Structures are given as structure tokens and as C-alpha cells.
Amino acid sequence: MDLSDSGERQISWAARSMPVLTAIGERFAVERPLEGLRIAACLHVTAETAVLMGTLKAAGAEIALAASNPLSTQDDVAEALRAYGIAVHARAGVDLATYYRHIHQALDLGPDLVLDDGCDLVNILHTERTDLLAGVSGGCEETTTGIIRLRQMAAEKALTFPVVAVNDTRTKRMFDNRYGTGQSTLDGIMRATNIMLAGRTVVVAGFGFCGRGVAERAKGLGARVIVTEIDAVKALDATLQGYEVCPMERAATVGDLFITVTGNRDVIRAEHLAAMKDGAILANAGHFDVEIDVRALDELAHEVRRGVRPNTDEYVLPGGRKLLLLAEGRLVNLTAAEGHPAAVMDMSFSAHALAVEWLARERAQLAPGVYDVPEDIDHEVARLKLAATGIGIDVLTGEQQAYLHSWRAGS
Incomplete structure (x- = not known):
């Protein structure tokens, strides 16, 4: 319990700097857009990831989480998530065999959707757990390395379901990749x-x-x-x-x-x-x-x-x-450190949460392949972040809107 309490304190501290994801979680708790869906995730098990997992659970999802790196897992956070009802298969410092065993355990959930960070989970699905592929209707990928692998899979017609390239949003590349x-x-x-x-x-x-x-x-x-x-x-x-x-x-x-x-x-x-x-x-x-x-x-x-x-x-x-x-x-x-500051992951995981919501709604109409996050989601995340920090921006006037959409006006 001491470990769980420590993890809860870490999660609460991270949530202070994640107002956008918190607001999304509050809406999700009311609308329940992921009701009844099973999600297998392979992500860094950190306090910031825990806030994302809580957001998706509030939306109605059942979640199994494995680590995407054997050395990044925060054991107290993992224990706090277990206490919250999320199946976590991860422990700091495990060997490679145990790392892959944990991913298999997360997949034992029989997921409808998958979340990945590096494409290891998706790779195992397509090589060792092909019996589960028929039930997986979509996924999201968090990092550049994973997107590279997924695009190659798609080019070779090996990818069997649609995957949203969360990493490739403008806000993610600017805020997470560059500054984080x-x-x-x-x-x-x-x-x-x-x-x-x-x-x-x-x-x-x-x-x-x-x-x-x-x-x-x-x-x-x-x-x-x-x-x-x-x-x-x-x-x-x-x-x-x-x-x-x-x-x-x-x-x-x-x-x-x-x-x-x-x-x-x-x-x-x-x-x-x-x-x-x-x-x-x-x-x-x-x-x-x-x-x-x-x-x-x-x-x-x-x-x-x-x-x-x-x-x-x-x-x-x-x-x-x-x-x-x-x-x-x-x-x-x-x-050697704690990864990106929570304020950075607020934007990345907000885009991730909204992409999961979009995918759950649109997956039946999507062919296998790699998809960009819809631009309106990217803009919504940026708008919410600015609002949370008290920053205002200009709004186009009617005349400016008309000018941008007309070719008749000259110089």
C-alpha cells in the first residue's frame, strides 16, 4: 500500500500540470465514448501515462497496460494503477524476455483497440498473436520510431487495421518532440x-x-x-x-x-x-x-x-x-530522469485521447493503413492548452474570412 500511495501522489502531481487532459477526462466520464471497448496499451508506465489511462477508463474502456521500455517503468505508479482497476503488466528493470512476456499478457485481454509506443505490441500482434488480429479494429502510435515501422508495414500490405499516427500532429512534433x-x-x-x-x-x-x-x-x-x-x-x-x-x-x-x-x-x-x-x-x-x-x-x-x-x-x-x-x-x-514534464505530455496525451475517441467512432469506415490525426483535433488541443494558460489569440473578422476564400479580390 505504501507503494500505491506513493504512485497516487505522483499521479496527482502530474495531473496538476495536465489541465487539458483533465478536462477531456471530465467530458469522457459523462459521455462514455469508449463504453465496452477493450484497450491493450504498450506505453511508458509513468505518472503522465497514468493520467491518460485514467482518462480512457473514465470513458468506459477496460485497459491492460504493458511497458514500452524496461527501464522507464515507475513501480509505484504501476501499483497505483492496479489499485485503480487497470491491469498493469510492467516492472522496472526486467530482462528482455520478461518485457515481451508482459506485452503478451496485455494482449491476453483480447483488445478491440491498441495503443503503442514503438510498434512492439503491433509487431507481436502481426507475428506471434495473429489469432487476435480479427478482433482488433484500430490503434494509435505515439512515437517516431513506431510510425516508421508502421508505414513500412502498410507499404508491404502487412498491416491489418487502421492506426492513427499520433506522433505526427503539429502540436506533438512542436511541443513534445522538440521542447519535451x-x-x-x-x-x-x-x-x-x-x-x-x-x-x-x-x-x-x-x-x-x-x-x-x-x-x-x-x-x-x-x-x-x-x-x-x-x-x-x-x-x-x-x-x-x-x-x-x-x-x-x-x-x-x-x-x-x-x-x-x-x-x-x-x-x-x-x-x-x-x-x-x-x-x-x-x-x-x-x-x-x-x-x-x-x-x-x-x-x-x-x-x-x-x-x-x-x-x-x-x-x-x-x-x-x-x-x-x-x-x-x-x-x-x-x-536517468523522469521523461518529459507533465505539461508537455498534457498536449501529447490529449491528442492521443481524442484520437482514440475518433478512432472508436470511425474505425468501421477505415481501411488498414496509417492515418494522420484529424486537423480539427490538433487545433482543439492547441486551443484548449492556450485557454488553460490564459493566453488569447485573434479571431478572423467576416471580411478577413471572405478575403481568404475568394480569388476575385486583387491587390
């Missing part, structure tokens, strides 16, 4: 290392919305920032914003801190590790622990000193050179 990832990634790095960023060379691999946010925050703290990219347009964007852009091969020789934010694997490989300076720090802010080749790092090192600081392992290479790996190469912001 930027702040929480550096928060995790500084908690794990207590280093000063000013004057250091920080290499950011990937200049999507997440990478842009990380680069901005590092630059704002006084770091010299180098960006590596495979996309010419993003590389040009980084260049025009004043960042140095070069291949990882060159960046590896000068960086003090490396942060991967790409959604791809082997971004930092053996040849890069071999070129890094003594004391270089490696951190990953991409969803899966494949961006830094940890296996290659293990093979290069002749000694590994675990836990030189919390969430920091020191790898001693031949000749005495040392590299520091944070959070075992997993999501540093959710392993």
Missing part, C-alpha cells in the same frame, strides 16, 4: 553525469524535431553543437541555423558528448567508438537501444565498470582510454 525531448534529454544526461555543458562539444545525431530540440537546448547552455545527418534538407536547415554539420566519422574525433536521436540503428559504430577521445560520453534519446552499438563497445573494452554513477557505466579500452555509456544505451531521458 530537448529538455528531458539534457535533464537525464546532467543527472547521470553532473557535467557542465558550457564549452563542451556536443554531437547531436539526427536533426528531426527531437534532434532540433536537443541541439537548441545544448546550444542555449553554452555548448558547441555539431549535427550529423543523412538527410540533405535537414542538414541544410541545421547549417542555416548556425550549427556545424559533418559526418559522424569526423565528429567522433572531436565530440565530448554524443546524443543519438535518429530512430535508426548503428548510428555510432565500432569505427566511431575507436576514434573517440578519452572521457567521451554516449547517450541515446531514440526509442530503441540500437542507435549506439553497445555490443561493439563491449567487444572493444577490456573492462567495464558498472555504475560509476547512477545510470553511468565506464568502458575501459586498450591503452586506458575510457568511454562513458549512459542508461545502457536506452532512452536517457526516461531512464
Whole structure:
């Protein structure tokens, strides 16, 4: 019970900064748009996620929740959710086999809808639990890595139900990916290392919305920032914003801190590790622990000193050179810190909740594939967030509306 009480306090604290999702939950409790639906979710089990789970339960759904990362689960929050009547299959620090077993246990619910963060649950549905596919009529995906995998599934005609790309809304990319990832990634790095960023060379691999946010925050703290990219347009964007852009091969020789934010694997490989300076720090802010080749790092090192600081392992290479790996190469912001602030997740999970409501209503008319969140939901989330913070905006006059919808008016 002590664990449950601690989790409830965390959830209540998060809810203070989530007024939009709270308001949606109040409406859901009256209208019950998910009445009778079973939802299997694979998300980070944090206090903010708990507020989303409570919102969907208030809407009438029966929920089973598994963790989307073995190291991000907050055990007291999981216990509080169980006390609230939500089946949670998650525990902090489990091995990979147990992680997948938990996902299978969530799927044992026999879901009508699924919520995913990284596409692991959807992948298991389509490979190992195909007996459940006929009952699943839709899903939502929370993160960039998952959307990449889902779009490939759709391109190969492997995806059997419609999935809403919650990650791809304008509010999610701007608020969550850019500002949330930027702040929480550096928060995790500084908690794990207590280093000063000013004057250091920080290499950011990937200049999507997440990478842009990380680069901005590092630059704002006084770091010299180098960006590596495979996309010419993003590389040009980084260049025009004043960042140095070069291949990882060159960046590896000068960086003090490396942060991967790409959604791809082997971004930092053996040849890069071999070129890094003594004391270089490696951190990953991409969803899966494949961006830094940890296996290659293990093979290069002749000694590994675990836990030189919390969430920091020191790898001693031949000749005495040392590299520091944070959070075992997993999501540093959710392993070494607490993830995004609740105010950030308020917008992301509000879009998620409204997307689930829309999907429950429209799923019968949707063919299998990946769908964008309807634009009116994105605008509604932004409007509610502004209203909750007391910010007003202008409204078009009748003449302005007519001007925007007419081609006859000249200059």
C-alpha cells in the first residue's frame, strides 16, 4: 500500500500540470465514448501515462497496460494503477524476455483497440498473436520510431487495421518532440553525469524535431553543437541555423558528448567508438537501444565498470582510454530522469485521447493503413492548452474570412 500511495501522489502531481487532459477526462466520464471497448496499451508506465489511462477508463474502456521500455517503468505508479482497476503488466528493470512476456499478457485481454509506443505490441500482434488480429479494429502510435515501422508495414500490405499516427500532429512534433525531448534529454544526461555543458562539444545525431530540440537546448547552455545527418534538407536547415554539420566519422574525433536521436540503428559504430577521445560520453534519446552499438563497445573494452554513477557505466579500452555509456544505451531521458514534464505530455496525451475517441467512432469506415490525426483535433488541443494558460489569440473578422476564400479580390 505504501507503494500505491506513493504512485497516487505522483499521479496527482502530474495531473496538476495536465489541465487539458483533465478536462477531456471530465467530458469522457459523462459521455462514455469508449463504453465496452477493450484497450491493450504498450506505453511508458509513468505518472503522465497514468493520467491518460485514467482518462480512457473514465470513458468506459477496460485497459491492460504493458511497458514500452524496461527501464522507464515507475513501480509505484504501476501499483497505483492496479489499485485503480487497470491491469498493469510492467516492472522496472526486467530482462528482455520478461518485457515481451508482459506485452503478451496485455494482449491476453483480447483488445478491440491498441495503443503503442514503438510498434512492439503491433509487431507481436502481426507475428506471434495473429489469432487476435480479427478482433482488433484500430490503434494509435505515439512515437517516431513506431510510425516508421508502421508505414513500412502498410507499404508491404502487412498491416491489418487502421492506426492513427499520433506522433505526427503539429502540436506533438512542436511541443513534445522538440521542447519535451530537448529538455528531458539534457535533464537525464546532467543527472547521470553532473557535467557542465558550457564549452563542451556536443554531437547531436539526427536533426528531426527531437534532434532540433536537443541541439537548441545544448546550444542555449553554452555548448558547441555539431549535427550529423543523412538527410540533405535537414542538414541544410541545421547549417542555416548556425550549427556545424559533418559526418559522424569526423565528429567522433572531436565530440565530448554524443546524443543519438535518429530512430535508426548503428548510428555510432565500432569505427566511431575507436576514434573517440578519452572521457567521451554516449547517450541515446531514440526509442530503441540500437542507435549506439553497445555490443561493439563491449567487444572493444577490456573492462567495464558498472555504475560509476547512477545510470553511468565506464568502458575501459586498450591503452586506458575510457568511454562513458549512459542508461545502457536506452532512452536517457526516461531512464536517468523522469521523461518529459507533465505539461508537455498534457498536449501529447490529449491528442492521443481524442484520437482514440475518433478512432472508436470511425474505425468501421477505415481501411488498414496509417492515418494522420484529424486537423480539427490538433487545433482543439492547441486551443484548449492556450485557454488553460490564459493566453488569447485573434479571431478572423467576416471580411478577413471572405478575403481568404475568394480569388476575385486583387491587390
